[in-house]
Amino acid sequence: MSEALIVCENLTHIYDGEVVAVQDINLTIQKGELIGVIGQNGSGKTTLVKHFNGLLKPTKGKVFVNGNDTAGMRIQELAKSVGYVFQNPNHQLFAKTVREELEFGPTNLGVPEDEVKERVNKAFKFFNLEKYRESHPYRISFPLRKLVGMASIYTMRPDVFILDEPTTGQDHITTRIVYQLIERLRNEGATVICVAHDMILLAEVVERMIVMRDSQIIADTDPRTVFSDKDLMASTHLTPPQITELSYRMRDNKQIKNLALSINGLLEETSKNFNLKRSK
């Protein structure tokens, strides 16, 4: 059933002829996957994902999207299949109003006007941005501007969503909107790739983690395996969420058997081990 959507073959990218940003990457991403890409700043993760929508082209090796070699494709063609939401919305937004920002992508792709309108209205509702419909994108706060960046890609309905640090600078409410967006994209069958430092997002939301260090992929597996590997975590300077840290300690203290990555997971594990019954 699986369908390869993005394939990297021996991908290397060298900036200015000397700085090796990613080296010899081999990677296949299937349709419908929910992936977290992690690693320190400078480890190569943003360089890697920028190859998926053609913002960067390989120095060596190949990248295929939907079976097509990106080397010969223009970024406009790729935009139909791969949407990239920048970490910094200031690098992305340019229209005079939030509404125009949301309309621009689908209009540009040739989506009929009625359909554009419907998509834009839905997006305003989902991202809770209705109040700012006619505002200038730069007159609203940075976190909300980030949501506008996501909404303006969402209206294009690409097959693949790349979200670069979607939750940084967000408060708890807007963070929840981001998590709901990811869930919705997944239900709609999209492929989601999050470049993120948000450990709760990685522990609770994504299904596959690609860990990068020094321009290479050093692990590519499920979050449980990554979070269980303390050496791997330490070597990439990642600190687990507080609840995962507690679950390490409870396991060391023989109070639970299996590592839990979320509050729900730890409640389940604890209640099982101590025969706790739900009171209602």
Added chain:
Amino acid sequence: MAGESLLPPLPNYGYKNMAKKKPVIEFRNLTFSYQLQEIPALKNINLTIYEGEYVAILGLNGAGKTTLQLCINGVIPNMIFGDFEGDVLVNGLNTQEYPTREMAKIVGMVFDNPEFQLTQTSVAEEVALGLENLGIPTVEMHPIIEDALETVGLDGLQERSPFALSGGQQQRLAIASALAMKPQIFVMDEPTSNIDPIGKEEVIAVAAKLNKEKHMTVILAEHEVEVIAQFADHVIVIHEGEIILDGTPHEVFAQVEKLEKIGLRVPQVTEFAYRLEKEYGVKVKEYPIKIDEAEQFAADTFKK
């Protein structure tokens, strides 16, 4: 008047040895609206911050955290105007009367995006800039700069361009620049929101060091409640321009329902204990907020 507050401290504020502590910042019935805005950004703020405290300000985006912080260094109302009622006293000095320029020597401020604050071509010059503005002679600057850079762990990088630094280093440089002016109070507005986890830890560690070793009063706006739980000794929760909770981290984070109702969360281990109590009827004496407390809580609760 300098020193003692005329107002009684807020009733739920259970700080130990409070009698010995000197208030350094006092908000008295402050209500502030930005120009052309009908809804006040801050409403009826009464708040006392004592010398040497590590204060965390928690609230949603747009709740009034930055506005509150800009009232401390007098930028509001002296540079950003609006309708300002009530008083803010820093060291007993009224911010409306005391020159903002002079207040900058008492209150250092660091913002969320260090790039906006950096302007010079080398790390040392960046730190020197503020000192020049204070009129400190060049010969006296050198040891001050060295000392500030050492405190934030950037010694050896004096000649580096600020723009060649990592996000965490840039933010530490912004801190060093403020630190060189030897402020007594350090105000930080989401200083870690744009940097990676290592950078985040570095900045939070430096803030803790300024507080514990240099005995500075630190006021930090921050979303990450686990960080607040680990370091702060006084937490203020702002919602729609009003202070709705003001107390120790244990007091504030025990208000799980109240915080969740307005869209904030508590540390994960606190929520774990809270849900064990609510959903499974487990007796909880005090909600843990830090990881070590949670380990102890688990040990006490799950004795075989």
